[in-house]
Amino acid sequence: MRFSRDCDSCDGDGQCEFCSVEFHLRAKCIGDHTLDVTSKDLISSDHTVVPVDYSSDSFSNDPSDHRGIIIVKLRKGQELRLRAIARKGIGKDHAKWSPAATVTFMYEPDIHINEELMETLTLEEKVSWVESSPTKVFDIDPNTEQVVVVDPEAYTYDDEVLSELKPFVVLADKLGRLAVQLVAGGSGVKTVRVSYASARAPDDLDTRLLRAMITKGLIEPISSVFVNLVNADFTAKQRGLRITEERVILDCSPESPLEYIQVQIANVESRFASAISDSGEITVEGRVKDGIPHLTRVGGFEVDVSLEGSIILCRQVDQPGMIGKVGSILGEENVNVSFMSVGRIAPRKQAVMAIGVDDQPSRETLKKIGDIPAVEEFVFLKL
Numbered sequence: 001m002r003f004s005r006d007c008d009s010c011d012g013d014g015q016c017e018f019c020s021v022e023f024h025l026r027a028k029c030i031g032d033h034t035l036d037v038t039s040k041d042l043i044s045s046d047h048t049v050v051p052v053d054y055s056s057d058s059f060s061n062d063p064s065d066h067r068g069i070i071i072v073k074l075r076k077g078q079e080l081r082l083r084a085i086a087r088k089g090i091g092k093d094h095a096k097w098s099p100a101a102t103v104t105f106m107y108e109p110d111i112h113i114n115e116e117l118m119e120t121l122t123l124e125e126k127v128s129w130v131e132s133s134p135t136k137v138f139d140i141d142p143n144t145e146q147v148v149v150v151d152p153e154a155y156t157y158d159d160e161v162l163s164e165l166k167p168f169v170v171l172a173d174k175l176g177r178l179a180v181q182l183v184a185g186g187s188g189v190k191t192v193r194v195s196y197a198s199a200r201a202p203d204d205l206d207t208r209l210l211r212a213m214i215t216k217g218l219i220e221p222i223s224s225v226f227v228n229l230v231n232a233d234f235t236a237k238q239r240g241l242r243i244t245e246e247r248v249i250l251d252c253s254p255e256s257p258l259e260y261i262q263v264q265i266a267n268v269e270s271r272f273a274s275a276i277s278d279s280g281e282i283t284v285e286g287r288v289k290d291g292i293p294h295l296t297r298v299g300g301f302e303v304d305v306s307l308e309g310s311i312i313l314c315r316q317v318d319q320p321g322m323i324g325k326v327g328s329i330l331g332e333e334n335v336n337v338s339f340m341s342v343g344r345i346a347p348r349k350q351a352v353m354a355i356g357v358d359d360q361p362s363r364e365t366l367k368k369i370g371d372i373p374a375v376e377e378f379v380f381l382k383l
C-alpha cells in the first residue's frame, strides 16, 4: 500500500485503490445482552490490510483483549453499518496518523425533491435546474426524465455561491447608503428602483440578499433601525418604502453573477443636483472590480471610485488643475485621498469629480473645497 502523499495514481488525497483500502462493518444487536462491536468486525477489501490483531501476540488472560478494539456498544434493536477508508500516512504529515485514536463524523445531507413542483417543469427546465448546481448533486434519470439525487455529499456549495455574491452584497449596501445621503433632507424616500444587470439567466440570481442590503443601506443612515435579511422587506414596508426590482439582461460573458447594480430614488430633491439623471431620479450605479465595489455612475456622470472609504462628489467647470487644487486642500488637512476620478459630459464643460477619502474631512476643509471658484456643488458622503 502506498502512502497517499506519494501516490501518483490519484491526486494524493487517498482516493484510489493504490493508496486506500475500504472497510465495511455491519452489526446488529438482536439479543438481550449488549453487543460489543470491535475492530474485528471490520471487513477489509484487501486481505493484506487488516485491523491490528492483539489476540495473537497478547499474553493477557483478560478475554476482552482477544476481541479486538471496541468501537461501539449496541443495545437490542440497534444496528450499525459503516464504510471506512484506511489511508497510509505518518504523524509528521498529520496528527490523525499519530498512534492515538481520532474519530470524526459528518452529517450526511438528506435531500428531498419536491416532486409535485418538479412535475411542473419541462425537461429543458429540469436540465437547467440540474445544471444550476455548481457541484454534481442532481441528475436526470434518462428513463423516467425525473430529477434524481446522485451525490448528496456534494451538496456543500452554499458557501461557494455566497462567496461569489459577497462583494455585490457589500456594493448593494453602499449604493443604498450613497443614494439616501444624496436625498435633500434625507427623508421622504418612497419609491426606489433597483436594476441588476447580468449576463446570467434571470433564474440564476436570487436577489433577496441584495435587496435586503440595499434596504439596509437606504434605512440605516437615516434611522436607528438595524436591518437584516430577515426583517428587511418588513421594515421597508413599514416605512412606506417601495422597492421595485428589474433585470437588465446583458449579452456578455456570464462569469460574474452581476455586471452592475443601479439604485434610483424617484420623486425626491437631491443635495447634489448632478445626481439626478435625465429621467429625474437620483441615480447611483456600481460595479465590482477585482472583488472591490466601485461607484461607477452618479446621475448622468460616469465616475470610478472604490467604495472603501468615504466619498466627496464635486461638480465643477471642467478645467485643468482641478484635481491638483482639491488634492492639495485635502493634503494640507492630512486627509488621505485613496482615489480620484473625473467624469465629464464633454471636455471643458461640466465634470463630476469623485474623490475617495479615508477620513472625514473637517467642516473647514470642505468649505475650502466649496470656495474654489470653479466648484459649482459638492457633497460629502459617509460610507
Ligand SMILES: [Zn+2]
Residues within 6 Å of the ligand: 004, 007, 008, 009, 010, 011, 012, 013, 014, 015, 016, 017, 018, 019, 020
Ligand atoms: Zn492514490
